[in-house]
Amino acid sequence: xxxxxxxxxxxxxxxxxxxxxxxxxxxxxxxxxxxxxxxxxxxxxxxxxxxxxxxxxxxxxxxxxxxxxxxxxxxxxxxxxxxxxxxxxxxxxxxxxxxxxxxxxxxxxxxxxxxxxxxxxxxxxxxxxxxxxxxxxxxxxxxxxxxxxxxxxxxxxxxxxxxxxxxxxxxxxxxxxxxxxxxxxxxxxxxxxxxxxxxxxxxxxxxxxxxxxxxxxxxxxxxxxxxxxxxxxxxxxxxxxxxxxxxxxxxxxxxxxxxxxxxxxxxxxxxxxxxxxxxxxxxxxxxxxxxxxxxxxxxxxxxxxxxxxxxxxxxxxxxxxxxx
Amino acid sequence: xxxxxxxxxxxxxxxxxxxxxxxxxxxxxxxxxxxxxxxxxxxxxxxxxxxxxxxxxxxxxxxxxxxxxxxxxxxxxxxxxxxxxxxxxxxxxxxxxxxxxxxxxxxxxxxxxxxxxxxxxxxxxxxxxxxxxxxxxxxxxxxxxxxxxxxxxxxxxxxxxxxxxxxxxxxxxxxxxxxxxxxxxxxxxxxxxxxxxxxxxxxxxxxxxxxxxxxxxxxxxxxxxxxxxxxxxxxxxxxxxxxxxxxxxxxxxxxxxxxxxxxxxxxxxxxxxxxxxxxxxxxxxxxxxxxxxxxxxxxxxxxxxxxxxxxxxxxxxxxxxxxxxxxxxx
Numbered sequence: 001x002x003x004x005x006x007x008x009x010x011x012x013x014x015x016x017x018x019x020x021x022x023x024x025x026x027x028x029x030x031x032x033x034x035x036x037x038x039x040x041x042x043x044x045x046x047x048x049x050x051x052x053x054x055x056x057x058x059x060x061x062x063x064x065x066x067x068x069x070x071x072x073x074x075x076x077x078x079x080x081x082x083x084x085x086x087x088x089x090x091x092x093x094x095x096x097x098x099x100x101x102x103x104x105x106x107x108x109x110x111x112x113x114x115x116x117x118x119x120x121x122x123x124x125x126x127x128x129x130x131x132x133x134x135x136x137x138x139x140x141x142x143x144x145x146x147x148x149x150x151x152x153x154x155x156x157x158x159x160x161x162x163x164x165x166x167x168x169x170x171x172x173x174x175x176x177x178x179x180x181x182x183x184x185x186x187x188x189x190x191x192x193x194x195x196x197x198x199x200x201x202x203x204x205x206x207x208x209x210x211x212x213x214x215x216x217x218x219x220x221x222x223x224x225x226x227x228x229x230x231x232x233x234x235x236x237x238x239x240x241x242x243x244x245x246x247x248x249x250x251x252x253x254x255x256x257x258x259x260x261x262x263x264x265x266x267x268x269x270x271x272x273x274x275x276x277x278x279x280x281x282x283x284x285x286x287x288x289x290x291x292x293x294x295x296x297x298x299x300x301x302x303x304x305x306x307x308x309x310x311x312x313x314x315x316x317x318x319x320x321x322x323x324x
Numbered sequence: 325x326x327x328x329x330x331x332x333x334x335x336x337x338x339x340x341x342x343x344x345x346x347x348x349x350x351x352x353x354x355x356x357x358x359x360x361x362x363x364x365x366x367x368x369x370x371x372x373x374x375x376x377x378x379x380x381x382x383x384x385x386x387x388x389x390x391x392x393x394x395x396x397x398x399x400x401x402x403x404x405x406x407x408x409x410x411x412x413x414x415x416x417x418x419x420x421x422x423x424x425x426x427x428x429x430x431x432x433x434x435x436x437x438x439x440x441x442x443x444x445x446x447x448x449x450x451x452x453x454x455x456x457x458x459x460x461x462x463x464x465x466x467x468x469x470x471x472x473x474x475x476x477x478x479x480x481x482x483x484x485x486x487x488x489x490x491x492x493x494x495x496x497x498x499x500x501x502x503x504x505x506x507x508x509x510x511x512x513x514x515x516x517x518x519x520x521x522x523x524x525x526x527x528x529x530x531x532x533x534x535x536x537x538x539x540x541x542x543x544x545x546x547x548x549x550x551x552x553x554x555x556x557x558x559x560x561x562x563x564x565x566x567x568x569x570x571x572x573x574x575x576x577x578x579x580x581x582x583x584x585x586x587x588x589x590x591x592x593x594x595x596x597x598x599x600x601x602x603x604x605x606x607x608x609x610x611x612x613x614x615x616x617x618x619x620x621x622x623x624x625x626x627x628x629x630x631x632x633x634x635x636x637x638x639x640x641x642x643x644x645x646x647x648x649x650x651x652x653x654x
Contacts, residue, residue, distance in 0.1 A: 050511035051482075157600050187366040188538055192582040192596035214511065217541075221584035221594065244586065258516035260541030261587050262580065264564040267545045274520055275513045278481045 006043045006224060008315075011074075012176060012208050013039040013062065018071035020054075020061045027283045031057040033232035034071070036309060037317075039176070044202065044209040046223030046240065048216055048255070052279060053229040055212045059178040062210070063095050064088055075176070093123050096169035100181035102161035106153040112139070112164055113149035119171040138167040142197060159190035163197065170201070178210045183218065195222055216259055220244050225315075228252045231290040232282055234309070238316040248318045250297045289321065297322060327395075328500055328532045329355040329378070334392035336370075336377050339385060346604050347373040349556035350392075352631065355500065360526060360533040362543040362564075364579070365553035368601055371536050374553070375502045378534075379419055380409045396500070415445040418493030422505035424485035428477040434461070434488045435473035441495045460491040464521060483514035490521065497529055504536045519546055540583055544568060549638070552576050555602050555612030558631060562639035572634050572641035574617045611644070619645060 020032040032054040039045045047055045061068050064080055073080040080091065099105035106115055116135050120126045126134045136146035142163040153161055162182060169177055179198065183191040195218065201207060213219050219226055220240055227237040228251065236249040247253045254273040261267060275294045280286055286293050292302040299321060307319045336348035348370040355361050363371045376382050378394055380401060394401040396417065404412070413419075421427035429437055438460055439453040448456065454473065461469035464487040477485055486506065493501060503522070507515040523546060526533055535546055543550055543564065550567040552560040552575065560573040571577045578597040599616040602608050610625040611617070617624065623644050631640040632647055644650060 050513065159600070188540075189366060189579060189582050189597035190600075192594040193598070196594060196596060216512070217584045217586045220586060254513060256586065258512040259586055260519070260539070260545040261585060262540035262544050262568065262583060263585070263587070264544045264568050266587065267541075272516060272520075274516050278483055278514070279511075 006040050008040060010041045011038045012041040012076065014072075014074040015039075015062065016072040016074070018058065018061060018073065019069045020057050020066055021069045024283070029283050030232050030285065031282060032061060033285075035229070035232075035234045037227055037234065037237055039208060039210060040224075041175075041208055042202075042206055043224040044211050044222055046219035046226040047210060047212045047229060048214060048219050048226060049229035050214065050255075050279060052231075052282060054232040054282070055229050056180050058229070059097070059180050059210055059212050063092075063097055063178055065097075093172040094174055095176045095178070096172065096174040098162070098165050098169050098177060098179045098182045101185055102158050102165055103153075103185075105165055106161055108153055111150050111152055112144075112156075115153070115164060116149075116168050116171050119168055123172055125172065134171070138171055141170065141201070142167045157190075158186050159193055162186060162194050166194075166197065166201070170205075173205075174207070176208045176210070178212070180212045181214070182211075184213065184215060191218065198222070216256065228255065231279060231285055233290055233306075233319065234317075235291065235320065236316075236318045238318075242316060248312065248316070248323060249291075249320050250295050250322075251291050254296070289319075326357040327354045328357050328397060329534075330393075330395040331374070331378070332393040332395065334374065334377065334394065335390035336373055336382065336387060337390050338387050340605075343605050346607050347556055348377065349604075349607060351553070351556070351558050353551045353558055353561060355532050355534060357499075358526075358530050358532055359548040360535060360546055362547040362550045363534060363536045363553060364538060364540065364543060364550060366538065366601060368604070369553040370556040370604075371553050372504055375419075375504055375534060375536055378502065379413055379417060380404070380406070381419075411445070414441045414493075414498070415496045416498055417500045417502065418496070418498035420486075420489050420493050420501065420503040420506045423509050424482060424489050425477070425509075428485060428489060430477055433474050433476055434480065438473075438488075438492050438495050441492065445496045456495070457491075460495055461488070463525070464488070464491045464494075465517070466491075483510055483517060486510060486514075486518055487521065490518070490525070494525060494529070494531075498531065500532045500534065501526075502534045502536070505538075506535070507542065508537070508539070515542075522546065540568075540580065552579070555607065556604055557612060557628075557642065559613065559643070560641040561631070566635070566639040570635065570639075572639070572646050573613075573643045574619050574645075575613045576641075578616075611642070 016036050017034050018032055019034055022029040022031055049055045060066050062073055068081050113135050116138055117131055120131055135149050139146045144163050183194050211222055223240045226240050226243045227234050230251050236252045247256055254275045257273040277294055280293055288304050289302040289307050292298040301321050307321045309317060309319045311317050312323045331351055331353050334348055334351045338345045338347055351374055365371050389402055435457045438457040442448045442453040442456055458469045458473050461472055466472050466484060466487055507518050547564055549563050551558055554575050560576045571580055581595040582597055584594060597616055602612050610628050614620045614624045629642045629644045631642045634641050634646050
């Protein structure tokens with residue numbers, strides 16, 4: 001798809017050493033433990049990782065749905081981490097979210113029109129006939145029938161519901177949208193519909209996306225750059241094609257090699273890096289590098305100190321002792 | 325080749341308040357000894373109902389087997405009583421479910437859940453069954469099996485629970501293993517471990533596998549043959565190579581085109597299949613895919629196509645475009 005070139009110096013968002021800890025009894029769960037990255041205006045930044053790696057928490061903390069424990073979230077030059085809820089309200093218009101589960105994220109007792117209209121009401125964007133007109137415009141924008149605005153969520157299929165969620169996010173004309181696993185609850189043939197819609201809308205409205213998913217093939221397809229998370233930390237970040245053709249971090253290498261490719265010939269001849277064991281608990285992560293307990297290339301220094309987050313090649317960041 | 329399972333003209337319906345949902349509408353396929361067959365299709369296509377019917381696990385009522393035969397080693401399972409099925413389930417046919425959290429009994433130790441089948445089907449003593457359970461946990465790659473055998477499911481991680489479930493299903497060395505989305509709930513690195521394990525065990529024990537999945541990558545990795553289902557029917561079947569390199573049915577082609585591939589450039593646009601599958605409360609008269617098919621003709625709306633051989637006997641497709649007359653063959 002022909003996309004506008006992205007200005008690499010125009011940061012819409014800058015995340016600096018962001019941490020989000022949860023207190024569980026006497027234990028501290030370090031869901032996000034010091035991640036730093038930027039999101040350029042107009043790009044799609046993919047975030048991948050396995051369950052519990054902190055990718056969703058990172059997305060929610062950036063939108064201040066959770067208060068960050070430490071670190072800065074700089075959105076168009078303003079640090080959001082210090083703002084109060086009332087100070088955040090006008091900024092919420094600029095940043096929206098699309099959720100994973102299209103069944104749980106729409107209020108079953110509200111009509112589709114009211115679900116989308118609620119956002120307009122809260123921010124005082126339209127009322128009366130204008131409101132109805134705007135809702136119908138949004139429904140057509142996501143290729144739903146505008147006449148269906150009086151229907152309830154249960155009357156729609158999963159893919160259609162996800163379109164309603166997208167229309168709701170777009171109602172306030174945001175600049176930035178966090179898409180948290182927006183397609184993983186959908187059937188394969190429907191996933192492509194929703195992804196294509198997200199791409200068209202980005203082109204039309206100049207949106208910036210943070211696209212969180214565990215399906216690496218889909219993330220590769222939609223993202224300009226991709227960040228890989230493991231146990232609360234970001235381990236590698238690079239341009240999409242580069243990350244997939246030349247992964248540097250042993251975890252990224254294992255993750256990519258674990259994905260089966262829908263081609264029997266390739267599968268028959270493929271050597272796979274199979275990681276041993278499970279992800280350790282984020283309540284009690286290993287010392288030094290988080291990944292060392294499963295890493296096929298672990299060295300003595302990996303236990304001693306956590307690796308630095310370094311730009312080893314232009315625009316290719318990695319946190320691994322192999323590249324120090 | 326010896327056929328271990330043959331499903332013939334299977335019809336399964338569910339009676340609901342809204343009416344009769346015809347979930348499976350005349351399914352035919354077979355599984356040869358020692359091979360892995362994938363059943364693929366979207367949610368609601370009838371793939372899980374088909375597999376649960378083989379095990380006779382669908383609740384009746386509201387479910388009903390309207391018609392058809394399920395021949396397992398020549399014996400028709402449709403005619404078997406519940407009692408007779410009990411001596412087949414877990415012994416001759418094992419099953420792995422999608423969600424290892426809900427399909428293990430949370431109030432029983434993992435060891436007891438493995439021992440249950442051994443004691444019932446193989447008349448083992450409790451002590452012998454326990455020794456075997458520890459062995460099985462070791463085979464499926466659970467560390468410290470002698471300690472783990474006494475633990476409860478909540479003490480296991482997701483991947484380990486799925487391993488435990490595989491240990492349960494393999495306890496009595498079944499001839500056929502039905503795996504219903506065995507890795508869907510797991511992360512990719514754990515999925516790779518489980519698929520490796522299943523392939524390994526298949527080789528060692530010669531078990532036949534029915535793998536139900538929507539992940540075409542998993543199919544390419546694991547299976548010998550593929551059965552594609554749509555709206556309660558088989559619309560195409562063939563070897564993995566035939567299905568992936570020479571798909572014939574427009575739905576199969578669409579399915580393959582709609583998934584992005586890790587090994588290809590991202591410039592190629594994805595081609596979604598528009599629309600949604602038909603409502604099986606009122607199944608269409610003709611081909612179920614007509615409304616979403618770009619090649620649909622008038623005949624497709626009126627008469628449902630049969631499965632026809634295409635390029636040889638292992639590859640069959642139910643599409644009017646593949647009909648011998650349309651191909652100029654007779």
